[in-house]
Amino acid sequence: WPMLNLDPEAPVFVPLCGKSKDMLYLREQGHRIIGVELSNFALDCFSRENHLYLNRVGAPPMPYFEGLGYLLIVGDFFKLDRAKLHGVCAVYDRAALIALPEDLRAQYAEHLKSLLQSGTKIFLITLEYDDTEITGPPFNVDQNNVETLFGDWCQIEKITQGKEEDFRGSTAREHLYVLSVS
Incomplete structure (x- = not known):
């Protein structure tokens, strides 16, 4: 942060x-x-x-x-x-995007876009896991998802990738992104 x-x-x-x-x-x-x-x-x-x-x-x-x-x-x-x-100059999203099923994520990103001004920073934490083994919430959101949802209106910087940890009998990894609204 x-x-x-x-x-x-x-x-x-x-x-x-x-x-x-x-x-x-x-x-x-x-x-x-x-x-x-x-x-x-x-x-x-x-x-x-x-x-x-x-x-x-x-x-x-x-x-x-x-x-x-x-x-x-x-x-x-x-x-x-x-x-x-x-x-508002920043958004802290630790659990919103990953709480939403895939069909609502695009709506979430579009509505967020409508709320924010150019220059706003989005601190985004995602969770990545094999969604053929387990289901959410929290839902699997990988880098491709982030780029698809935000790439047209944000500059995306991946800051860190967490280590793999046990998650419901499988493994998961957190990722941290900083998005800058264009």
């Missing part, structure tokens, strides 16, 4: 954020966190489990939890509009 050289106060978007502890790390770096999650329960748990006591504001279709540098939107990622992400 530090390799992105972001302004410490820059807003960071975390799609399909759930109750990810990664948001705490990003907030500790000084970033304002904008997350979106379909499950109200997950966001309520994140707030309670981390003693954040965020204010619940608004009404459906997109109420949100706000405070202490967090804006956590309860709603459908695919219905999120660009105005909610004003000022």
Whole structure:
């Protein structure tokens, strides 16, 4: 994450954020966190489990939890509009893309494209495994998938490839990419 050289106060978007502890790390770096999650329960748990006591504001279709540098939107990622992400200069995607089945990944990438401005960085972590042996979620997303989904509108840099680890009786490997929106 530090390799992105972001302004410490820059807003960071975390799609399909759930109750990810990664948001705490990003907030500790000084970033304002904008997350979106379909499950109200997950966001309520994140707030309670981390003693954040965020204010619940608004009404459906997109109420949100706000405070202490967090804006956590309860709603459908695919219905999120660009105005909610004003000022976002980076996206942290550790679990969104790999949570989606193949038929939704192209929609995810296209909608993400519609939300982001040129120059935005996407910190993307994928998981690669033999999907003939096991099925997701999390789903197998290899470098070809990343290039197909993002190659037309992002510059793609593969940063690291993790070591093979046991995963559901098979092996899997994480990959880290930094994508720069053109």
